[in-house]
Amino acid sequence: MSHVQRNVEPMLKVENLHAYYGKSHVLQGVNMEIAPGEVVALLGRNGVGRSTTAKAIMGEVPPKGQILFKGQRISGLPSHRIAHLGLGYVPENRDIFPAMTVRQNLILGIKNMQNTGRWNIEQMLDMFPNLKARADTAAGVLSGGEKQMLTICRTLMGDPDLIIIDEPTEGLAPKIVQQVGDLIATIAKAGVSILLVEQKLSIALRIADKVYVMGHGEIVYEGSPQEFLDRSDIRKEWLEV
Amino acid sequence: METIVFSLLNGMIYGLLLFMLSSGLTLIFSMMGILNFAHASFYMLGAYFAYTIMGVTNFWLALFLAPVLAGGVGMLVERWGLRRVHVNGHVAELLFTFGLAYLIDEVVRIIWGRNAVNYKVPEALDFTLFTLYGSNYPAYRIFILFVAVFMLVSLWYLLKRTRIGLIIQAALTHPHMVGHLGHNVPLVFMSVFGAGCALAGLAGVIGGNYFITDPAMAVQMGPIVFVVVVVGGLGSLEGAFLAAMLIGILQTSAVSINASFSDIFGFLGLTASSELGRITVAQLAPTLPFLLLVLVLIARPRGLMGEREV
Numbered sequence: 001m002s003h004v005q006r007n008v009e010p011m012l013k014v015e016n017l018h019a020y021y022g023k024s025h026v027l028q029g030v031n032m033e034i035a036p037g038e039v040v041a042l043l044g045r046n047g048v049g050r051s052t053t054a055k056a057i058m059g060e061v062p063p064k065g066q067i068l069f070k071g072q073r074i075s076g077l078p079s080h081r082i083a084h085l086g087l088g089y090v091p092e093n094r095d096i097f098p099a100m101t102v103r104q105n106l107i108l109g110i111k112n113m114q115n116t117g118r119w120n121i122e123q124m125l126d127m128f129p130n131l132k133a134r135a136d137t138a139a140g141v142l143s144g145g146e147k148q149m150l151t152i153c154r155t156l157m158g159d160p161d162l163i164i165i166d167e168p169t170e171g172l173a174p175k176i177v178q179q180v181g182d183l184i185a186t187i188a189k190a191g192v193s194i195l196l197v198e199q200k201l202s203i204a205l206r207i208a209d210k211v212y213v214m215g216h217g218e219i220v221y222e223g224s225p226q227e228f229l230d231r232s233d234i235r236k237e238w239l240e241v
Numbered sequence: 242m243e244t245i246v247f248s249l250l251n252g253m254i255y256g257l258l259l260f261m262l263s264s265g266l267t268l269i270f271s272m273m274g275i276l277n278f279a280h281a282s283f284y285m286l287g288a289y290f291a292y293t294i295m296g297v298t299n300f301w302l303a304l305f306l307a308p309v310l311a312g313g314v315g316m317l318v319e320r321w322g323l324r325r326v327h328v329n330g331h332v333a334e335l336l337f338t339f340g341l342a343y344l345i346d347e348v349v350r351i352i353w354g355r356n357a358v359n360y361k362v363p364e365a366l367d368f369t370l371f372t373l374y375g376s377n378y379p380a381y382r383i384f385i386l387f388v389a390v391f392m393l394v395s396l397w398y399l400l401k402r403t404r405i406g407l408i409i410q411a412a413l414t415h416p417h418m419v420g421h422l423g424h425n426v427p428l429v430f431m432s433v434f435g436a437g438c439a440l441a442g443l444a445g446v447i448g449g450n451y452f453i454t455d456p457a458m459a460v461q462m463g464p465i466v467f468v469v470v471v472v473g474g475l476g477s478l479e480g481a482f483l484a485a486m487l488i489g490i491l492q493t494s495a496v497s498i499n500a501s502f503s504d505i506f507g508f509l510g511l512t513a514s515s516e517l518g519r520i521t522v523a524q525l526a527p528t529l530p531f532l533l534l535v536l537v538l539i540a541r542p543r544g545l546m547g548e549r550e551v
Contacts, residue, residue: 078427079426080420080423080424080425080426083422084423089421091417091421095415095417097410097411097415097418099410099414100407100410100411104407107404107407108407108411108419108424111423155421158422
């Protein structure tokens, strides 16, 4: 896409990232770069370390190696400091606050009450009539797709410059998958960089500027969606079941 | 009638004091996942701090400063103690708070002595407010009632009506996610622990001179506060309130009933001179909270309003 700024300092630069679960060596030297305004899809089979990459960047799994966000080292920083630098994270478990209303969930996403930046609550609710209709109901009663929308919108309320979205379409009906794709496209249009951890090629190829494929704890392929489409060998070896 | 009115009033006051202690304990439970054995020690610290501050200045300053000091000690305990122990799991945390309770007990004995201190109701509040059915009712009890209700309304407002309250509630259940949204969860935890200790301290300030301020007050109050939290349902503020009022009124009412078993069960042939017949309802009062605990755990393991199993 045209708004990607490749000639400037990358938004996120991951170098030789390693991570362990106990003795199991899950990430074995991951390298990746995301430019300002760029949408990057991280593909791969289950269990190759895509979610762990997201968790290691966010500090939820202790990372070894270099993680630079806007040129600043973020490994070892507490999660609220990372968030305040402008890095948003939507984990795969759709961690909404079930006892709170939809609106309260969105309020909790705001980091600076004086200036919510690119997004505001009313605009979010207008985008999703389903959420608007239930703005003052407990979020616990929402459907899976609505919960997914809410978690993404909630993170947007903090006005991130890069948002990491982990498996947003898992277990959702095709129609909802389409809506999640539309939302991610809207985020990209607003100039926010996106790291999308996905399994569905359709949604990834529709909005991504760059594709990474992961296998056995490292990046095994990097290219544009167009180039990737021609590489049936890569798809066969690392993606198809 | 006289007995009922006074029992209800005194029971409510005792219940509100219990709630002041148990509200902090139940919030801290939601946060750490364990019951803080040392919680009643902060109640004791509040009373002793107030006694010392009152000796130097006056009661009103003590009313403000003693809870702040107790809360400050609580924050230090969380920041430099519990937070480090937390990584080693619940058993270590539990043992830590157990040790802390004894430590505070001993320190209090060293500083203030083994006997009760003369922590008195301030002169400005030491008068009869009204006379009902020929009995005088002390103004200080109504003062306790006001302080407790004011605290309760403030706490409810903070938790349910402010953004900070939302952050606290969300951090108690989803600490990781709240951190990723940019809120300083360790600071929230330290503040909640400190505020819980400050509430316990406040209960000590206004309860220490109503009851008695001695080194045994924490040990006496601790188990009852535990009962309140478990009966109400672990982690539930509403439940803690209900249980505190229930236990407060139940226990206070029982104390004022002088009837013995022989009076009640006389028709069964129980006489006043027999071992069982001699027991009065008032004597049974201290057992009531624990009886309630046992019964609730059998019939409703989650407590009155709790969401998780004990």
